Amino acid sequence: MLTIYKDVTGVILAGGKSSRYGTNKALAKINGIPLIENVIRVMGSLFQDLVLITNTPDEYAYLELPMYEDLIKGLGPIGGIYTALNSITNDAGFFVACDMPFLNPDLIRHLVGIRGDFDVVVPEISGKMETLHALYAGRCIPAVRKLIDVHEYQTIRIFPEVSVRYLKENEIRRFDPELRSFFNINRPEELGRLNNPC
Helix, strand or coil: CCCCECCEEEEEECCCCCCCCCCCHHHCEECCEEHHHHHHHHHHCCECCEEEECCCHHHHHHHCCCEECCCCCCCCHHHHHHHHHHHCCCCEEEEEECCCCCCCHHHHHHHHHCCCCCCEEEEEECCEECCCEEEEEHHHHHHHHHHHHCCCCCHHHHHHHCCEEEECHHHHHCCCCCCHHHCCCCCHHHHHHHHCCC
8 A cells, every 4th residue: 555645745836827828727627627636636645734835725715725825925936835834734845836737656755755864855857956846844944034035036046055865867767757747837738739639
């Protein structure tokens, strides 16, 4: 029987403006199912506790998940990470975006399973960090706050300040050969191609 993690919270970030998509992409559907519901299905199979970070809680009330609005609005993903780490009761959270239709449970289990004493576990592909498919421990809060205080909002900027376990591409491909986990929806035509692959 596969483990459901009780000491790591699953965190879904749904605070983006969807500016490139035009409407709230979290509620856009693939095969009739809203993107965010697909993310919740996968994350709920892995983590006992799930939370949603959103500044529009009314839109997601039907999901009946604990929700938190950004403690400091307008910062983007780093604001969501800061809010979640200050809100969850577990020592760490595994963070994903609400618009990732191909999350891979085996890869997520690997990421969580190798965390040890690291503050962050993050995939790295061709030098690019997948910061919204990563584990962050509560110990990151001071480093995140330090960046916010100097108006630096790139999540990767915290990495030199904390201990990080980087997952390289060959390690990732053992679980996700096509790297589909990191695909996210930015434009309606991308969703259209998924719904109508021909």
